[in-house]
Amino acid sequence: MPIANEFSAGLKKAAKELGQSDLLVQKLENWLNQLSDGKSGLDNDTEIAKQFDVLLEHVHPATPKED
Amino acid sequence: MNIGLLGWASEGLRAKDLEVSLGSSPKITLLQMANGTGKTTTLELLRAAMSGAATKWDAEKVNAFKAGPQTEEGSFRIDLSADKNKLTIYMKFNFINGIVKYEVSYGSGKSMGFNLPPELKNFFNEDFGEFFVFDGEMAKQLLDRRGQVAEKVKDQMFQLYFLDRLEGQLDKYWERAAHKSVAKTAKGLTQSENKVNALETTLIEMKDKHKKLSEEQRQKKIRLSELENEISEGLRVDKEFREKNEALAAKVEEAKNVSLMIRRDLFKKIKSPVYIAPGIAHELSELKNNLDVLKLPDATSRVFFKELIDEGTCICGRPIDSAAKAAIQEKAESILSEEDSGVMNQIKSAISSRVINRPTDTVDTVTLEMKKLLDANQRLRVIETERADLKNRKEQDLGEVFQIKRAEANQLSGEIGIVEEKLKRLNAKDDPNSKVSIYWISKSLEAAREEFALASDTLDLKHKRDALIQLFTLAKKYARESIDKKVGDMVSARLEKILVNPISGASTKASVGQTLTAAYCFLGALLEMSVHQIPWVVDSPAGPLDSFSRQGIANVIYDLDRQFLGFTIDTETQAFVDVLMAKPAPPRLLAFAKKSGLVEQLAKDEKAAIGFESATHILVDSQSFYLKYKVSQETEA
Numbered sequence: 001m002p003i004a005n006e007f008s009a010g011l012k013k014a015a016k017e018l019g020q021s022d023l024l025v026q027k028l029e030n031w032l033n034q035l036s037d038g039k040s041g042l043d044n045d046t047e048i049a050k051q052f053d054v055l056l057e058h059v060h061p062a063t064p065k066e067d
Numbered sequence: 068m069n070i071g072l073l074g075w076a077s078e079g080l081r082a083k084d085l086e087v088s089l090g091s092s093p094k095i096t097l098l099q100m101a102n103g104t105g106k107t108t109t110l111e112l113l114r115a116a117m118s119g120a121a122t123k124w125d126a127e128k129v130n131a132f133k134a135g136p137q138t139e140e141g142s143f144r145i146d147l148s149a150d151k152n153k154l155t156i157y158m159k160f161n162f163i164n165g166i167v168k169y170e171v172s173y174g175s176g177k178s179m180g181f182n183l184p185p186e187l188k189n190f191f192n193e194d195f196g197e198f199f200v201f202d203g204e205m206a207k208q209l210l211d212r213r214g215q216v217a218e219k220v221k222d223q224m225f226q227l228y229f230l231d232r233l234e235g236q237l238d239k240y241w242e243r244a245a246h247k248s249v250a251k252t253a254k255g256l257t258q259s260e261n262k263v264n265a266l267e268t269t270l271i272e273m274k275d276k277h278k279k280l281s282e283e284q285r286q287k288k289i290r291l292s293e294l295e296n297e298i299s300e301g302l303r304v305d306k307e308f309r310e311k312n313e314a315l316a317a318k319v320e321e322a323k324n325v326s327l328m329i330r331r332d333l334f335k336k337i338k339s340p341v342y343i344a345p346g347i348a349h350e351l352s353e354l355k356n357n358l359d360v361l362k363l364p365d366a367t368s369r370v371f372f373k374e375l376i377d378e379g380t381c382i383c384g385r386p387i388d389s390a391a392k393a394a395i396q397e398k399a400e401s402i403l404s405e406e407d408s409g410v411m412n413q414i415k416s417a418i419s420s421r422v423i424n425r426p427t428d429t430v431d432t433v434t435l436e437m438k439k440l441l442d443a444n445q446r447l448r449v450i451e452t453e454r455a456d457l458k459n460r461k462e463q464d465l466g467e468v469f470q471i472k473r474a475e476a477n478q479l480s481g482e483i484g485i486v487e488e489k490l491k492r493l494n495a496k497d498d499p500n501s502k503v504s505i506y507w508i509s510k511s512l513e514a515a516r517e518e519f520a521l522a523s524d525t526l527d528l529k530h531k532r533d534a535l536i537q538l539f540t541l542a543k544k545y546a547r548e549s550i551d552k553k554v555g556d557m558v559s560a561r562l563e564k565i566l567v568n569p570i571s572g573a574s575t576k577a578s579v580g581q582t583l584t585a586a587y588c589f590l591g592a593l594l595e596m597s598v599h600q601i602p603w604v605v606d607s608p609a610g611p612l613d614s615f616s617r618q619g620i621a622n623v624i625y626d627l628d629r630q631f632l633g634f635t636i637d638t639e640t641q642a643f644v645d646v647l648m649a650k651p652a653p654p655r656l657l658a659f660a661k662k663s664g665l666v667e668q669l670a671k672d673e674k675a676a677i678g679f680e681s682a683t684h685i686l687v688d689s690q691s692f693y694l695k696y697k698v699s700q701e702t703e704a
Contacts, residue, residue, distance in 0.1 A: 004597070006225060006550050007225055009546070009549060010543065010544070010545035013542075013545045015538060017541065018534070018538055020538055024538075032229055035189075035229050036189070036226055036229070038184065038187070038189065039185075040185070041185040042232050042236055048236050048240065052236070052240045055535065056528070056532075061534050
């Protein structure tokens with residue numbers, strides 16, 4: 001079962017506002033759908049590292065906050 | 068995921084031995100369980116079975132489930148369906164060692180411990196498990212103004228919690244990368260890394276403590292509410308007391324309203340300082356006199372002089388040369404502008420109307436109002452004390468059992484206060500140096516991570532991590548807003564039909580019935596929107612509701628078209644069970660009764676099927692028995 005429509009729409013809206021790419025949203029949504037389906041879990045460090053390697057390739061870094 | 072509750076069985080526990088099978092039931096089942104038959108314990112066991120919570124119970128908590136002092140072991144089993152598979156969760160109680168062991172059977176596999184396949188872990192965990200069982204306490208928490216519980220329910224139903232879990236994993240991912248980098252480049256970064264690790268450990272401990280305290284607070288409040296209900300029910304039996312108490316309650320309400328009205332009036336008056344200090348009135352009058360002395364006609368405003376410069380000729384006929392223009396320009400700056408004059412005039416006018424021309428007795432009026440307020444509050448205290456005395460005397464008359472209940476209730480109130488104080492300290496945001504504030508420890512951790520990233524040359528990766536977390540946070544916010552909008556519309560539409568007296572914005576407190584109704588509509592809307600089907604187990608679904616709300620709630624439950632299991636008592640039949648019975652698919656009605664001659668005779672008369680039988684109790688599977696059975700029938704005539 002994929003994630004709920006409201007969840008998916010929230011991701012897209014946030015990514016647009018933060019200037020993140022559609023490709024990043026697509027990759028993240030794929031992973032979330034696998035988690036929702038139970039096809040992927042969060043107890044395998046190697047698998048998690050692979051997923052983050054892919055995601056972080058498509059992330060624009062955040063500008064450090066000035067306190 | 069489509070989850071169904073097929074039944075459960077308990078043996079050797081504080082809840083009476085019972086086996087319930089719901090396999091062939093219609094969507095709605097109502098199980099009547101009188102007070103003292105283990106309703107609350109059964110609900111707690113259902114919650115624990117579906118969440119794995121008992122793995123963290125200490126021996127004292129485990130032993131609280133003992134059937135009797137000699138009991139050495141007990142068991143609880145819950146049967147569920149998860150899509151097309153059968154799931155059975157066993158809880159085996161060992162009272163000698165004070166532990167509970169889980170066993171899980173899923174499809175054709177069986178495992179020891181609370182080990183579930185990944186597709187089930189999203190539903191059968193401590194966070195989700197508590198929402199399977201809905202009670203009055205949860206209703207109150209759902210509508211709490213701070214909304215933390217409501218947010219949590221939404222996060223669970225719509226799986227937004229995945230983003231929190233990914234955030235936790237992302238931190239570990241970055242820390243591993245930073246650690247590798249440190250190992251390669253330098254040895255002197257251990258201190259920085261240790262600081263991050265120490266803060267992480269502290270934060271985990273504090274969050275864990277927060278969770279435990281919240282659960283302790285919830286359990287204590289449930290128990291307190293049970294005790295207060297039992298005490299109230301005991302007191303209400305006496306007609307004379309009931310009438311006196313209701314009369315005093317009405318007087319308390321009236322006295323509160325009088326006090327409120329005086330307070331409102333008084334606050335309106337004391338907003339003006341001249342009402343409370345005559346010296347201020349004198350000073351303001353002096354200010355107005357001084358402003359009057361300035362006597363600044365409109366014509367002398369700065370604009371006049373600026374226009375004069377443009378004219379080229381003075382009003383006396385003399386030509387204005389460049390030197391004169393410069394002089395006029397300079398002087399005009401020191402003259403008040405039209406805006407300044409306007410403000411001055413407003414000040415003068417306000418002083419005239421509110422200070423100089425005010426009623427002469429203002430200070431006396433305020434003094435009088437304050438005295439009235441003191442008198443009204445004194446009267447309120449006297450009536451409240453009179454009411455408390457009446458209750459205390461009656462509780463003393465009712466005997467030792469009630470005094471024990473009152474003592475327990477008082478002790479619980481004190482304990483709840485202590486727990487709330489601890490939670491307040493954990494939630495505090497006002498002291499940046501606090502060592503027990505989750506908020507400030509999180510901030511310190513973030514700063515320590517930044518420092519570590521800089522030192523370990525993984526700053527770029529750290530900033531990417533920050534960007535991803537920013538995305539998670541904002542996505543959650545937008546998803547919640549969208550869910551809120553839809554849920555809000557659905558809840559409003561339902562409440563409009565159900566509530567006779569809507570909860571107005573001006574009202575400070577909703578009644579218990581209104582709270583429960585609103586919470587029903589809220590949770591019902593979430594269940595309807597969610598793509599997952601989960602059973603809805605509710606304690607006393609119609610208990611504190613008026614008959615109009617009961618009908619509305621019955622319709623909400625029926626229209627939801629999801630599995631519903633309600634634990635009821637005999638007073639919930641009217642306007643609730645009746646309404647459900649009139650529907651095309653009426654509910655299955657079960658009653659768990661203590662054996663007595665009258666109960667067994669009634670079961671025989673109604674040709675009722677017996678679903679389960681122990682030495683002391685029977686589970687009767689019959690609509691007519693359910694509707695006719697009253698707890699009083701448990702006592703032999």
